[in-house]
Amino acid sequence: xxxxxxxxxxxxxxxxxxxxxxxxxxxxxxxxxxxxxxxxxxxxxxxxxxxxxxxxxxxxxxxxxxxxxxxxxxxxxxxxxxxxxxxxxxxxxxxxxxxxxxxxxxxxxxxxxxxxxxxxxxxxxxxxxxxxxxxxxxxxxxxxxxxxxxxxxxxxxxxxxxxxxxxxxxxxxxxxxxxxxxxxxxxxxxxxxxxxxxxxxxxxxxxxxxxxxxxxx
Amino acid sequence: xxxxxxxxxxxxxxxxxxxxxxxxxxxxxxxxxxxxxxxxxxxxxxxxxxxxxxxxxxxxxxxxxxxxxxxxxxxxxxxxxxxxxxxxxxxxxxxxxxxxxxxxxxxxxxxxxxxxxxxxxxxxxxxxxxxxxxxxxxxxxxxxxxxxxxxxxxxxxxxxxxxxxxxxxxxxxxxxxxxxxxxxxxxxxxxxxxxxxxxxxxxxxxxxxxxxxxxxxxxxxxxxxxxxxxxxxxxxxxxxxxxxxxxxxxxxxxxxxxxxxxxxxxxxxxxxxxxxxxxxxxxxxxxxxxxxxxxxxxxxxxxxxxxxxxx
Numbered sequence: 404x405x406x407x408x409x410x411x412x413x414x415x416x417x418x419x420x421x422x423x424x425x426x427x428x429x430x431x432x433x434x435x436x437x438x439x440x441x442x443x444x445x446x447x448x449x450x451x452x453x454x455x456x457x458x459x460x461x462x463x464x465x466x467x468x469x470x471x472x473x474x475x476x477x478x479x480x481x482x483x484x485x486x487x488x489x490x491x492x493x494x495x496x497x498x499x500x501x502x503x504x505x506x507x508x509x510x511x512x513x514x515x516x517x518x519x520x521x522x523x524x525x526x527x528x529x530x531x532x533x534x535x536x537x538x539x540x541x542x543x544x545x546x547x548x549x550x551x552x553x554x555x556x557x558x559x560x561x562x563x564x565x566x567x568x569x570x571x572x573x574x575x576x577x578x579x580x581x582x583x584x585x586x587x588x589x590x591x592x593x594x595x596x597x598x599x600x601x602x603x604x605x606x607x608x609x610x611x612x613x614x615x616x617x618x619x620x
Numbered sequence: 621x622x623x624x625x626x627x628x629x630x631x632x633x634x635x636x637x638x639x640x641x642x643x644x645x646x647x648x649x650x651x652x653x654x655x656x657x658x659x660x661x662x663x664x665x666x667x668x669x670x671x672x673x674x675x676x677x678x679x680x681x682x683x684x685x686x687x688x689x690x691x692x693x694x695x696x697x698x699x700x701x702x703x704x705x706x707x708x709x710x711x712x713x714x715x716x717x718x719x720x721x722x723x724x725x726x727x728x729x730x731x732x733x734x735x736x737x738x739x740x741x742x743x744x745x746x747x748x749x750x751x752x753x754x755x756x757x758x759x760x761x762x763x764x765x766x767x768x769x770x771x772x773x774x775x776x777x778x779x780x781x782x783x784x785x786x787x788x789x790x791x792x793x794x795x796x797x798x799x800x801x802x803x804x805x806x807x808x809x810x811x812x813x814x815x816x817x818x819x820x821x822x823x824x825x826x827x828x829x830x831x832x833x834x835x836x837x838x839x840x841x842x843x844x845x846x847x848x849x850x851x852x853x854x855x856x857x858x859x860x861x862x863x864x865x866x867x868x869x870x871x872x873x874x875x876x877x878x879x880x881x882x883x884x885x886x887x888x889x890x891x892x893x894x895x896x897x898x899x900x901x902x903x904x905x906x907x908x909x910x911x912x913x914x915x916x917x918x919x920x921x922x923x924x925x926x927x928x929x930x931x
Contacts, residue, residue, distance in 0.1 A: 406724035417712030
């Protein structure tokens, strides 16, 4: 497993996938605020902390914190999908299977997506906090929801690449991640979180089965 | 330990309505180089993938290194090195990094990995590629890298699918040297190839497959002997137009102005009878000799005969 993760990290560092994934939530969550801040500066009214019109810095921080969370979960899905995509499409993944079972490959892609998603969320959420000058009032709750959403995104990316290597299939990840994250945020309960974690585990199990069947035909 | 490295018995594999393998049975002896010969689509790659545990047969049994590929795939995988016919390499990594990762994947201890990587590089004469990224490589270089990866965990059995494909003559010579070296080290090599001249040079045994059926399995010499049973004989004559004696006409396959050719497994006595018959009909015989054929011609002949039998 560690070799697969090392392979994933080295590969994605060299082809710049990792940098793109880590920075995507930061760019998407902070670009609107930066845009408005630059506009204010040109008007000769520089403001800090940043905030969007008709919203307080705290409100802006909450809104863009959710954006960072959703985009990070998507990034986790894209990372898990993309990291072994070419190997699966070209059947070069067979080389991994000779040393490890398919479930190890699925798990490695999901873990890679999860770690990348968590790092991306940490970077983007910190940036939002700094820009708005507003710390998260429910930081622990937000981190827990983000971790579960990112885990679902990763497991889903792992399953989708086992089904098809066509990038268009990621649309499913977008839909599922957005719906799941919003559902989790609406009411954060242990039961909901538990169900979400089990859902992700089921996705991961399905990914291993589909990958084995796909590559054995 | 059994002398048989690979045993396939009555393998059946279907892809939808297409039957790729039917009742396929053969054996590969430990410590030999065995060539797997067949036309495109004959079932070579399917067979190799089943042996490598990457594909499941619909029926039949198969053991590799005394382990059943269906029931003990992980034991089999630890003991084989597999080189597929086409594969992709990660362009972002260097060869040394790539091999090191595979050494780790196979559970080789960190301290032993550099030595294993160096051995694989030396065996495949890829030291010059060690620090190069795996992109923009020639087909020959890719094949060497694939072989290095297949050898990284020091497997007992090598399954190679068209390892000579795309190699220039020099690289083919190097490949043959490597395979001989591996045989000397006690490895079993089972390789498919279209370059039959190469197989003839290095293989101890041959398995010939046609449309999923094994039509020959045995030594290269045995294959030649089987084919020689119907050797084509050429009689050079001093006579102009030849009129073939009626007693011999049934076996003649070609008659020209100064030669006739016929097929058959002729003992020296029968050959003498032929010559007497021809001389008796006023045909001056200069020479009677078997037509030497390459393995390639014999393979084509075997396939043709099989097709005729089926027809």
